Amino acid sequence: MHERKKINIWTGSSFIIFITYLIFLVYPIVTILGQALFVDNSFSLEHFSAFFSRSYFLDTLLNSFKVSITGTIFSVILGTSLAYFFSMYQFKGKKFLQILIIIASMSAPFVGAYSWILLLGRNGVITKFLMNVLGFPQIEIYGFTGIVLVFTLQLFPLVFLYVAGAFKSIDNSVLEAAESMGSRGLNRIFKVILPLLTPTLLAAALLVFMRAFSDFGTPMLIGEGYRTFPVLVYTEFISEVGGDAAFASALAIIAIMIALTIFLIQRYVANKHSFSMNSLHSIEPKKVGTIQRIFIYLFVYGSIFIAVLPQMYLVYTSFLKTSGMVFVPGYSLNSYREAFNRMGSSILNTIRIPLLALVVVVLFAIFISYLAVRKRNIFTTVIDTLSMIPYIVPGTVMGIAFITAFNTGIGGTGFLSITGTAFIMIVSLAIRRLPYTIRSSIASLSQVSPSIEEAAESLGSSRLNTFFKITVPMMMPGIVSGAILSWVTMISELSTSILLYNVRTKTMTVAIYTEVLRGNYGIAAALSTILMILTVASILLFMKISKSDSITL
Template structure:
């Protein structure tokens, strides 16, 4: 019997056959290598480059001068303290929302998400209006003879970051509390462990991985933020500000030191990520989740208390949005708000910075087109064609989670500021930065929806004679679209609110709304700044509504 009779083909082991998905993987590696790895490698090399030779002088200078290392200390103080207080707010709110029958849960949830999606520097700007040196709350207490501290300084950064980022904790913890196996808590109750002690000894240890993940998100977001420290730091430097000032300085830029500061920023965020993974990996946190918890119906008095707790936190965190929208309609006389309402701030915006508004939505839309296509194709190779290569690809795509926007902006300028590929000062470099920074959002939602689609759907289509590629585009991709679009809209929202990378990369005609707000605040044009911030808030609200319609859910999870 011949080999041919047995149906076995004699294939050449050295012949490489490349299909469509192989090309997708290859192109993805090329783009990631060119626009992410190559720029990061450039700032790594640049940080060791001094006077035309390799040297450790930049790092020695950093750790020798208080001006530099105090910025690192300030960053740690602000980030760790903000993370602690965010946990203090997020965990109780998540527990109350997940376990108790408090009213208006849907509204509270939407407001919490809106808080997270609005840029932190808008929150900082709002608190300047309220608690700045001439803020209306500070003036109100001054009239009563009370001198309360202004928002400026490290404490102001901590306050803003806590109220801005506690939703990270809330989202992760509330999701974990809804899936925890209630029998474990019941067992502890039967052993006499009840109330706060049961929460501390049983519930919190069980959800520790999700708490630590949320805390990691808060730490990295506050550690890497640029806008808030720039607006309310008032002389208190943090690393992103120092890196920006070293790179773009009126007294002469110092790219080598800016690269050194960028590498230290990136090293710290990466170390914190690995520390969190190490701590979680030391213990086992698995459970069967056969009996998810039921909503506890509280007595009227306790229900009111739980509702007031949630309402107080949500109200505090949404105050900046309400302040921005309200002040955008107030009459102004220079930098001062006067009595009465007016649309003058919006008229000034449309006259002064119409290009910035157009740029914002154009660049974000261009980036989203790429992210939707990349999300569809890359999530498919990661989920449906698992291998060491696709696992590496997935890991590389997620690297931007730990890259501060300032670092990414500096790395792109250093990499592409000279021929043959000169992108600095063009709109292209902004779109590239947005795609790199925000693609993980679309990827995560795309892979999540693909995991929910049974492979038998594709197999049935192929068995009916539909080619695999046509099956993907006609069947799988169509089923994935809601999940991909929900992630893409979140990417779009965070893109239009992006400041950290934009402030480094923009050039004159490529300014965006966030850059314009930043400029207007620094020139004391608070009315136009409020109008621009309100436009961003409106875009965010509309985006949340679209996500709700796409997912068909009352709750929106990021």
């Protein structure tokens, strides 16, 4: 009887998690699939044929692939290079630089786009200096070039964090053996180090590509007519004139199929090249000569400086005086006063809503990771697979799916009317950011030997007591690491929130975006600075809790 009770605890938790995914993930996606496939209650591929029969839509999709692939390539090169220098060589300021790298990554992408317009736009500060003082020709930051620039500087930190973590798993004896056999410099990098990093590079490249492919804020602000797929989906859904929710649903399904295809290809290639590494003697950063040190400092500090330059300039502009929508000479705290007076609720929502979502994320991640590792069967495998779907589905698509599924208005299904509530914001954030904590928790639990739990049970500890008092504490490094990544991505979330928010649930990222569109650059800069401070505080808290001087994925 006691054994049956223990079994029911895990069966019950599996059932609750599965039902939650059915309601808040599968059902919304099935709803938009139905809306895309049925016209006047009859099955039809009309919307899909309309997409594939017009070059306008296909060119837009091709544009998204161009900027996403190019941005991914540059991000992988830059992120991997920086991780290599951080792991292999000694130089000062690594902890400080890591915080700057996180700051560069965790701000909303469209904020970077807006900052680069202020810096390198037609009337930008740097543009005016280059043209008026140095006689440079007009710089064109808009369109393809600008989008790729923002994607690269925004997303290379994700590659850096993944690869820096992988370097810790490489045994130093492997590199020493390669060097003793005459493999040095670039030869060792391409023939030894990069093959060892291949699974990590593929995982990082997938994450970067998905983030770039699903971002609509950057191309909308800096694209200037360079159409991308997420912008098309967003405008088709919300446009008051000519908007078509059913056609937008068809576009959303196409986006899901593309993302799923790329994910499966990446998973196949990664499994083909997968292997395990155990680092008995981790790589020790070595001292370098003067010329090498100068090059490393120039490259590392230069790259990171350029990446955080938009944030630095935003902080500066937040203290400038404003007259209406225009910056005027002099400094003032007026932008902050306006931000707190007009957007105080948005600041509170940015803490309150993601914090509640984080509680859900941590609880679900603990149980799902345990079920996936210790209770592996067909049912728990399905749950683990479902948990990865939000990882590959663009945020705009999830937003459309939630509105379509949980709206009782025109075109809604009438089931579980939560559109426009804080609850739908919490659920959307939790569902979308849960995969980060699950993956890191699974990685952490996989390193815990089951014999430890068996020993506790043999001494009379119940299964549940062992789980909460022994297993969970041993999983804690992975839980905390995943939770901080989920948290910082939740507070900078835009693509789903821009569709789901209302006046009571507006977050800082939505407020920044709307203020930029209105031309209130001072308030937008002040809110961006507050968001950056919140991000830095979260990172420093994570470092203190984990007692770590570095952050890796």
